[in-house]
Amino acid sequence: MVNVTLxxxxxxxxxxxxxxxxxxxxxxGRSILFDCGxxxxxxxxxxxxxxxxxxxxxLTHYHGDHIFGIxxxxxxxxxxxxxxxxxxxxxxxxxxxxxxxxxxxxxxTGRLNFDVIPMGIPDKGLAISDLFPDWSPLARLxxxxxxxxxxxxxxxxxLKRRGKFLPGNASALGIPRQLWHFLQEGGDVCFTDDNGxxxxxxxxxxxxxxxxxxxxxxxxxxxxCDSLRRGASGADLFICxxxxxxxxxxxxxxxxxxxxxxxxxHTASRAKVKRLWLTHFSQRMRDPSEFLEFAQNAFPEAxxxxxxKTLDIDFEN
Ligand SMILES: [Zn+2]
Ligand SMILES: [Zn+2]
Numbered sequence: 001m002v003n004v005t006l007x008x009x010x011x012x013x014x015x016x017x018x019x020x021x022x023x024x025x026x027x028x029g030r031s032i033l034f035d036c037g038x039x040x041x042x043x044x045x046x047x048x049x050x051x052x053x054x055x056x057x058x059l060t061h062y063h064g065d066h067i068f069g070i071x072x073x074x075x076x077x078x079x080x081x082x083x084x085x086x087x088x089x090x091x092x093x094x095x096x097x098x099x100x101x102x103x104x105x106x107x108x109t110g111r112l113n114f115d116v117i118p119m120g121i122p123d124k125g126l127a128i129s130d131l132f133p134d135w136s137p138l139a140r141l142x143x144x145x146x147x148x149x150x151x152x153x154x155x156x157x158x159l160k161r162r163g164k165f166l167p168g169n170a171s172a173l174g175i176p177r178q179l180w181h182f183l184q185e186g187g188d189v190c191f192t193d194d195n196g197x198x199x200x201x202x203x204x205x206x207x208x209x210x211x212x213x214x215x216x217x218x219x220x221x222x223x224x225c226d227s228l229r230r231g232a233s234g235a236d237l238f239i240c241x242x243x244x245x246x247x248x249x250x251x252x253x254x255x256x257x258x259x260x261x262x263x264x265x266h267t268a269s270r271a272k273v274k275r276l277w278l279t280h281f282s283q284r285m286r287d288p289s290e291f292l293e294f295a296q297n298a299f300p301e302a303x304x305x306x307x308x309k310t311l312d313i314d315f316e317n
Pocket of ligand 1: 011012021063065066221280
């Protein structure tokens with residue numbers, strides 16, 4: 001089961017009840033934090049989110065409202081006697097490095113007793129278990145291009161699901177029962193059959209076709225673009241920039257590289273996502289729900305995000 005919790009849903013300027021952008025995803029007790037605006041720590045505490053579990057901070061871009069919370073968070077992790085390293089991944093502009101992007105933030109952080117490892121997010125994405133072996137090998141983080149004023153990306157988090165184990169196949173092949181779990185976990189096995197012959201078996205010999213996994217997509221800050229729709233395609237939950245409520249702000253959204261409620265909803269509809277949460281609200285919009293019908297006209301399942309909004313997502317069936 002994957003839990004997703006919005007920590008902050010404000011765009012650019014925080015309000016007393018609305019912290020700057022941040023969202024946390026937790027699987028098996030470990031977390032990925034998507035963006036870390038100023039005030040993320042306080043907002044997380046308010047909503048019972050334990051940021052000590054964070055293993056990866058995935059940044060969508062380097063605007064202050066998405067990164068100014070990082071130095072304080074790293075210092076708190078240090079005071080919490082963290083030993084485990086933490087990765088900070090993000091997009092890298094052509095000819096640049098993520099170290100350059102993060103230098104101002106990390107300069108404020110000071111000395112830590114654990115490693116902070118900046119890493120440009122590879123285009124093909126990464127298996128979290130390559131960074132931390134105790135993560136499920138089925139969990140992946142994949143970036144997709146977005147269209148903002150600066151180099152930016154959104155992310156899909158994917159939790160794949162293996163096919164059903166077929167015990168009849170395993171028995172017919174003579175695979176000893178004590179080796180079955182290796183195959184179920186994705187490894188090959190070597191065994192001696194009844195005739196004393198050495199044989200190997202692969203998961204494909206004993207597992208049915210892969211089943212539908214879980215996908216969660218985060219837009220970060222962006223204008224409407226095709227790569228956003230592709231990145232969100234088929235998501236169980238799509239968390240999308242919806243800085244402006246009314247359709248009247250479409251021109252402003254275009255100019256400032258953000259989206260309106262209606263644009264987010266049209267993208268969700270075209271991407272055939274299951275749920276849409278709107279976020280990154282302009283400070284001028286005190287009550288985003290007043291504008292929700294702009295989104296629901298295009299995508300009836302649209303919901304306004306709010307700080308502390310949370311959802312557990314499990315495999316179907
Ligand atoms: Zn922003
Ligand atoms: Zn931005």
